[in-house]
Amino acid sequence: MSKRLMATLSIIGVISGIAFVIFLTQTLLAPLIEKAEWFPENGILGIIAWLLLYVALTLLIAPASLHKFVSGVLFGFWGGWIIAFIGACLGAILPFWLTKKYIYKLVDRRMQKKPTLRALKTAVGEDGLRCVFLTRVSLVIPYPVLNYGFGLTDVTWKDYLIGSTGMIVPSALYAYWGSKAADISVAMSEGGRDWTYWTALVASIVLTIWIIVYLRRITLAHIALDEGN
DSSP states (O other): OHHHHHHHHHHHHHHHHHHHHIIIIIIIIIHHHTGGGGGGGGGGHHHHHHHEEEEEHTTOOOHHHHHHHHHHHHHHHHHHHHHHHHHHHHHHHHHHHHHHHHHHHHHHHHHHGHHHHHHHHHHHHHHHHHHHHHHHOSSOOOOEEEHHHHHHHHOHHHHHHHHGGHHHHHHHHHHHHHHHHSSHHHHHHTTEEEEEHHHHHHHHHHHHHHHHHHHHHHHHHHEEEEEEE
């Protein structure tokens, strides 16, 4: 596969992911979101239930941006930011653990005859903290997919947990956009999409493309190292 084709497919993948999140938010999940007022109305019980729902949705690979955004709508900026960040951190742990425990060895054996994938797995593991942090900061890389994906690499628990603190950035942004809406119906129709939204989105796309180029570079470096040995 040529470099140009890989870059094109990567960009198409990012744009498709954004479109999919918007589609889910505005259509399939809208009726459920409109009933979410129960959570802030029930104090600590509602917050705990909202966090548990967050963890359950991450296991099902539901768009995390939706949960962060609605957290801002329901609990305001500061409360929504804290709750979204805690929920994101909790939701990141179980998928990573499940993948490491039950799938990692199987995939690792299958990668033995695929030098590119093996090199990528090793490269991400060796630069785990940076890779995890940068991908967590991005608004457009699917967060739930990363939870499982990093479990297939050599990323350590330490690098994974510390790197996941990067989610504080998207948690703050989505909570802010959500908090600007007066209620759920307004949030669904407007989505808080002012200049800050589009600026952050463009910056995230640029960051994501840079991450793709960076991962490709360190992967090729590991392939060359393996061939040299």
